[in-house]
Amino acid sequence: GQNIDQPTEMTATEGAIVQINCTYQTSGFNGLFWYQQHAGEAPTFLSYNVLDGLEEKGRFSSFLSRSKGYSYLLLKELQMKDSASYLCAVRSLYGGATNKLIFGTGTLLAVQP
Amino acid sequence: KAGVTQTPRYLIKTRGQQVTLSCSPISGHRSVSWYQQTPGQGLQFLFEYFSETQRNKGNFPGRFSGRQFSNSRSEMNVSTLELGDSALYLCASSLGGVGTDTQYFGPGTRLTVL
Numbered sequence: 001g002q003n004i005d006q007p008t009e010m011t012a013t014e015g016a017i018v019q020i021n022c023t024y025q026t027s028g029f030n031g032l033f034w035y036q037q038h039a040g041e042a043p044t045f046l047s048y049n050v051l052d053g054l055e056e057k058g059r060f061s062s063f064l065s066r067s068k069g070y071s072y073l074l075l076k077e078l079q080m081k082d083s084a085s086y087l088c089a090v091r092s093l094y095g096g097a098t099n100k101l102i103f104g105t106g107t108l109l110a111v112q113p
Numbered sequence: 114k115a116g117v118t119q120t121p122r123y124l125i126k127t128r129g130q131q132v133t134l135s136c137s138p139i140s141g142h143r144s145v146s147w148y149q150q151t152p153g154q155g156l157q158f159l160f161e162y163f164s165e166t167q168r169n170k171g172n173f174p175g176r177f178s179g180r181q182f183s184n185s186r187s188e189m190n191v192s193t194l195e196l197g198d199s200a201l202y203l204c205a206s207s208l209g210g211v212g213t214d215t216q217y218f219g220p221g222t223r224l225t226v227l
Binding site: 033035041042043044045048087089098099100101102103104105106 | 117144146148154155156157158161168169171203205207209214215216217218219220221
């Protein structure tokens with residue numbers, strides 16, 4: 001089967017660092033994406049990992065371990081505007097060449113002053 | 114470059130009716146994917162179109178269908194609407210190459226079925 005797990009909610013303090021974990025089980029793994037979604041808005045692309053290791057992009061970093069089926073998104077120097085839902089998604093080639101993404105249910109992050 | 118656009122942004126329908134939603138991808142993008150987002154289930158893949166052909170389909174009933182035009186614009190149709198079809202319908206576009214693509218989402222169409 002194909003399954004993605006991430007915590008439902010997290011709370012953190014402005015200026016701090018938070019790590020959002022994602023574990024997955026999927027056939028035909030072909031990359032893992034992180035998206036940010038503010039309430040009532042479209043998901044916006046944050047990061048993409050296809051090889052093991054850390055990808056850094058400003059205040060955001062994402063890590064992937066394919067052997068463990070594990071990824072995390074690291075947010076540094078948290079700002080109030082980072083309060084949003086963070087979606088972990090895996091691209092699966094199961095069933096053929098496709099850009100199908102399988103999403104977790106998202107982690108709702110609340111940043112407090 | 115303009116982003117992904119979706120019309121209409123909001124729709125209210127009653128059970129049994131049908132609905133058509135439209136998606137215009139980013140210029141140059143040839144792949145359009147559709148997703149349904151609900152509070153309980155999260156984002157679920159409906160189907161993907163590339164060069165006017167359906168490339169993959171999710172686990173949704175046949176009431177959900179779609180198509181893509183030669184200019185890459187896509188429509189999805191839901192017939193015989195049910196209360197459970199109330200959701201945010203998102204489309205995402207990408208260049209079309211498998212294995213390297215990033216999908217960019219439109220603002221979505223909020224469908225309410227009464």
